[in-house]
Amino acid sequence: MTDSRHSGRVVLVTGAGGGIGAAIAEQYCREGAAVALVDADAAKVEAQAEQLREAGFKVSWAHADVADYAGCAQACERLSQALGPIDTLINNAGISPKHNGAPAPIWQMTPDEWQRVVAINLNGSFNLVRILTPSMVERRFGRIVNMSSVAGSAFLPLVAAHYSATKAAIIGFTRHLAGELGPFGITANALAPGRIETPLLKTVSAEANQAVVDDTPLRRLGTPLEVARAACFLTSSESEFITGQVVDVAGGWLMR
Numbered sequence: 001m002t003d004s005r006h007s008g009r010v011v012l013v014t015g016a017g018g019g020i021g022a023a024i025a026e027q028y029c030r031e032g033a034a035v036a037l038v039d040a041d042a043a044k045v046e047a048q049a050e051q052l053r054e055a056g057f058k059v060s061w062a063h064a065d066v067a068d069y070a071g072c073a074q075a076c077e078r079l080s081q082a083l084g085p086i087d088t089l090i091n092n093a094g095i096s097p098k099h100n101g102a103p104a105p106i107w108q109m110t111p112d113e114w115q116r117v118v119a120i121n122l123n124g125s126f127n128l129v130r131i132l133t134p135s136m137v138e139r140r141f142g143r144i145v146n147m148s149s150v151a152g153s154a155f156l157p158l159v160a161a162h163y164s165a166t167k168a169a170i171i172g173f174t175r176h177l178a179g180e181l182g183p184f185g186i187t188a189n190a191l192a193p194g195r196i197e198t199p200l201l202k203t204v205s206a207e208a209n210q211a212v213v214d215d216t217p218l219r220r221l222g223t224p225l226e227v228a229r230a231a232c233f234l235t236s237s238e239s240e241f242i243t244g245q246v247v248d249v250a251g252g253w254l255m256r
């Protein structure tokens with residue numbers, strides 16, 4: 001779909017080098033936005049940005065780890081000089097690391113493993129919000145989407161406690177932002193994807209995926225594009241009275 005409902009907008013997407021983040025970046029481009037792609041993997045994000053630029057879209061990219069506040073602040077400064085003030089933030093970057101090839105049982109999880117997931121999945125979202133909200137507040141306009149997960153409010157055996165805890169925290173963080181920033185014309189919502197076909201799935205057996213499909217009313221896994229469309233909707237003028245919500249993109253899997 002190509003339309004212009006986001007023309008004039010400047011959108012920053014974290015984790016935009018691949019998976020869901022790359023699809024979100026591309027969809028905003030197709031909807032007319034200028035897009036800043038940020039990722040910890042420089043080669044991936046540069047390749048993704050180049051592909052979009054060659055297709056004629058207005059993009060800029062930066063290599064930054066969302067857990068690194070100073071690095072993100074520098075990247076945002078450079079990106080907003082290139083594209084204009086960032087009015088839409090998609091906090092998508094997140095990790096679900098394995099421990100000896102499987103989700104870490106809580107009794108074996110190391111404090112460093114816990115801290116790393118919190119640093120990226122939770123503190124990373126704080127960092128970008130902290131850096132970008134001063135100009136949103138000043139301009140009395142902003143749109144924020146934070147990436148939670150169905151794991152933020154349901155038990156998923158294929159992820160570990162640090163992951164679920166951070167995805168639950170993202171929901172509380174989002175609702176707080178909605179309350180605090182609403183008076184300044186800024187909305188904040190969260191997306192809670194179910195199982196989406198991205199590189200993360202390579203670690204999951206066909207049988208485990210089939211079990212999810214069997215439990216999903218729409219009888220399939222989701223695609224990155226479906227998550228991207230939900231992000232674009234939640235930041236568009238069609239949803240301007242929606243804030244503080246958590247929207248599942250899960251085909252009805254784990255309805256709660």
Ligand SMILES: NC(=O)C1=CN([C@@H]2O[C@H](COP(=O)(O)OP(=O)(O)OC[C@H]3O[C@@H](n4cnc5c(N)ncnc54)[C@H](O)[C@@H]3O)[C@@H](O)[C@H]2O)C=CC1
Pocket residue numbers: 014015016017018019020021038039040041044064065066067092093094095096120124147148149150192193194195196197198199200201
């Ligand atoms: N794939 C799925 O089934 C689901 C994914 N999610 C969430 O969606 C988001 C995206 O997931 P996927 O696209 O599947 O993952 P992915 O692993 O395919 O892509 C994640 C991207 O984030 C980047 N990244 C990782 N750590 C980073 C950091 N510290 N700073 C900046 N960039 C970093 C990676 O380089 C990669 O390009 C995550 O927050 C994940 O928790 C939520 C529910 C389901």
Ligand SMILES: CC(C)c1ccc(C(=O)O)c(O)c1O
Pocket residue numbers: 096148149150151156158159193194195196200201204
């Ligand atoms: C382990 C699989 C790929 C996975 C990872 C994360 C989530 C989530 O955050 O919801 C899933 O639903 C998964 O199936």
